Amino acid sequence: MLTMDEIKKRLLLEVAGLHDIPEGAYNIRADGKSAGRQSSAHITITPKENGSGLDIDIQPGTKNESVHIPVVMTQSGLKEVVYNDFHIGDDCDILIVAGCGIDNCGNQDSQHDGIHRFYVGKNSRVKYVEKHYGSGTGSGKRILNPVTEVYQQENSFVEMEMVQIKGVDDTNRTTNAELAAGAKLIVRERLMTHGVQNAYSKYVVNLNGAGSSADVVSRSVARDKSYQTFDAKVVGNAPCSGHTECDSIIMDSGRILAIPSLEANDLDAALVHEAAIGKIAGEQIIKLLTLGMTEAEAEEKIINGFLK
Amino acid sequence: MLELRNLSFSVTEENRDKEILRGISLTIPDDKLVVLTGPNGGGKSTLAKLIAGIEQPISGQIFFNGQDITGLSITERARLGISYAFQQPVRFKGIQVLDLIRFATGKNTLSVADACDYLAAVGLCAKDYINREVNNSLSGGELKRIEIATVLARGAALSIFDEPEAGIDLWSFQNLIQTFDSMRRSIPNSSFLIISHQERILNIADEIMVLADGRLEQSGDKEQIMSELIGTTSAVPGCRKVEGGDSSVC
Ligand SMILES: Nc1ncnc2c1ncn2[C@@H]1O[C@H](COP(=O)(O)OP(=O)(O)OP(=O)(O)O)[C@@H](O)[C@H]1O
Ligand SMILES: [Mg+2]
Numbered sequence: 001m002l003t004m005d006e007i008k009k010r011l012l013l014e015v016a017g018l019h020d021i022p023e024g025a026y027n028i029r030a031d032g033k034s035a036g037r038q039s040s041a042h043i044t045i046t047p048k049e050n051g052s053g054l055d056i057d058i059q060p061g062t063k064n065e066s067v068h069i070p071v072v073m074t075q076s077g078l079k080e081v082v083y084n085d086f087h088i089g090d091d092c093d094i095l096i097v098a099g100c101g102i103d104n105c106g107n108q109d110s111q112h113d114g115i116h117r118f119y120v121g122k123n124s125r126v127k128y129v130e131k132h133y134g135s136g137t138g139s140g141k142r143i144l145n146p147v148t149e150v151y152q153q154e155n156s157f158v159e160m161e162m163v164q165i166k167g168v169d170d171t172n173r174t175t176n177a178e179l180a181a182g183a184k185l186i187v188r189e190r191l192m193t194h195g196v197q198n199a200y201s202k203y204v205v206n207l208n209g210a211g212s213s214a215d216v217v218s219r220s221v222a223r224d225k226s227y228q229t230f231d232a233k234v235v236g237n238a239p240c241s242g243h244t245e246c247d248s249i250i251m252d253s254g255r256i257l258a259i260p261s262l263e264a265n266d267l268d269a270a271l272v273h274e275a276a277i278g279k280i281a282g283e284q285i286i287k288l289l290t291l292g293m294t295e296a297e298a299e300e301k302i303i304n305g306f307l308k
Numbered sequence: 309m310l311e312l313r314n315l316s317f318s319v320t321e322e323n324r325d326k327e328i329l330r331g332i333s334l335t336i337p338d339d340k341l342v343v344l345t346g347p348n349g350g351g352k353s354t355l356a357k358l359i360a361g362i363e364q365p366i367s368g369q370i371f372f373n374g375q376d377i378t379g380l381s382i383t384e385r386a387r388l389g390i391s392y393a394f395q396q397p398v399r400f401k402g403i404q405v406l407d408l409i410r411f412a413t414g415k416n417t418l419s420v421a422d423a424c425d426y427l428a429a430v431g432l433c434a435k436d437y438i439n440r441e442v443n444n445s446l447s448g449g450e451l452k453r454i455e456i457a458t459v460l461a462r463g464a465a466l467s468i469f470d471e472p473e474a475g476i477d478l479w480s481f482q483n484l485i486q487t488f489d490s491m492r493r494s495i496p497n498s499s500f501l502i503i504s505h506q507e508r509i510l511n512i513a514d515e516i517m518v519l520a521d522g523r524l525e526q527s528g529d530k531e532q533i534m535s536e537l538i539g540t541t542s543a544v545p546g547c548r549k550v551e552g553g554d555s556s557v558c
Contacts, residue, residue: 219401219402247401281398283398284398284400286362286382286398287394287397287398288411289381289382289383289386290360290362290382290386290390290391290392291386291411291412291414291458291462292383292386292387292414292462293383293411294383295383301403301407301411302400302403304402305400305401305402305403305404305407306401306402307402308402
């Protein structure tokens with residue numbers, strides 16, 4: 001049983017879907033300190049010597065196991081930078097659940113910058129889920145600046161699901177990936193901003209090996225006076241295939257800048273980008289009105305579906 | 309019962325008014341299935357949109373079960389029991405077929421089995437479709453059937469179908485007709501307005517109405533109108549051939 005207050009427990013549920021300690025390996029970081037840590041037979045979690053983060057070693061051949069490393073913060077004014085390095089052996093098949101929830105009731109900014117590096121061995125499969133969530137009524141901002149670096153060896157497969165739906169005032173997300181031959185990366189990002197929030201999301205994916213591929217898809221909604229930038233670059237340095245897509249809905253006075261870019265440095269690099277920004281299609285609202293919904297209900301259903 | 313009184317509609321194009329419906333008066337009684345037909349561009353879909361509240365008439369009135377609904381919103385009309393299957397159904401990213409059927413019934417808790425019954429009624433193998441997204445991945449005919457299923461699910465007092473047969477394969481056609489039949493029997497006092505160009509759908513009508521160039525040209529019993537329609541070679545004047553050339557100019 002974890003000794004955490006109700007707010008922290010609620011944040012933990014939001015970002016990691018956890019009611020209590022998870023199965024398998026985990027580290028729960030609460031207000032800058034470890035609130036619980038456990039290694040498993042094949043997964044070792046070791047704190048870095050200077051206390052600035054974790055080394056997570058996953059033995060080759062580890063299958064169907066999971067690692068949870070959620071972060072929760074409730075102390076106004078706390079600022080932290082955390083480095084977590086995942087060393088994943090060959091032939092693994094694992095689930096990694098990260099995520100950060102901040103509850104800020106004070107008037108000082110709270111900030112968590114998580115730097116995650118993934119070294120993925122040959123033929124390994126990794127599913128990475130990261131949720132960001134903010135709550136609290138204080139005037140202090142909730143700031144999250146995640147940096148994700150992914151180094152994929154031959155024929156590895158990484159699927160990343162990144163979600164930020166509510167309550168984060170300012171976010172600056174950077175994701176860099178390097179893929180060797182036959183490696184595949186799938187990214188699914190879902191983002192919703194409210195109020196005067198600001199979100200910047202930048203991806204650079206280098207397809208270095210023959211037969212590597214990447215599919216980076218972002219779906220986002222900007223409401224009120226919020227502003228988003230989506231900047232995704234796919235670089236083909238070998239015979240490879242890459243696709244990026246930014247599909248966005250703007251509402252109220254929301255604004256979005258999409259900068260998809262491609263760089264082909266090999267004749268056999270096949271790269272595609274798509275970007276679409278617009279308000280909710282009028283005919284979608286009309287259809288739901290004819291089913292008896294109000295306009296507000298129709299909008300909510302359309303947005304919920306879009307971000308599902 | 310639906311009653312339209314002298315309903316007119318026009319749009320402004322290049323600063324000129326274009327009349328699309330001119331003084332339409334008609335009645336669709338309870339327990340009747342009316343088929344509305346007529347040439348392309350005659351104004352059938354526009355009439356359906358006026359009834360559903362999607363477009364507003366420039367003059368005239370709409371009564372539904374005795375109540376003047378001319379000023380009511382789409383939502384209010386839907387809640388009174390008007391349901392409309394679009395000619396061109398709308399696609400939604402991320403919304404699943406199950407969601408859409410639940411929205412239509414207004415029951416968030418509608419069981420998957422009950423939702424599947426509506427899909428089965430339009431000839432879709434429910435387990436293959438119930439979790440599909442109503443997005444671009446659906447074929448035209450699949451989307452059309454799902455649209456019809458949502459109107460079935462609403463079980464409204466007045467159901468309007470705009471060319472339900474469009475894109476539906478021949479084999480399923482007979483099932484579609486049976487679906488209308490069983491829908492009629494399962495909703496007491498229900499009335500139907502089906503917009504169609506298909507003789508087999510005209511055949512199940514109690515009454516047929518012909519709309520051409522924004523006017524209600526004919527209306528009456530099926531037998532009477534059918535015999536008149538079959539007599540004419542074409543409902544609209546054809547294109548005038550340009551002499552000496554093979555291109556036609558309207
Ligand atoms: N918003 C609009 N702006 C301009 N013209 C319009 C508009 N809406 C409808 N029209 C015109 O009104 C006429 C009637 O259109 P409508 O879609 O009602 O025809 P229809 O009878 O349903 O035809 P079809 O059998 O091809 O479906 C057409 O000439 C169409 O181009
Ligand atoms: Mg039409």
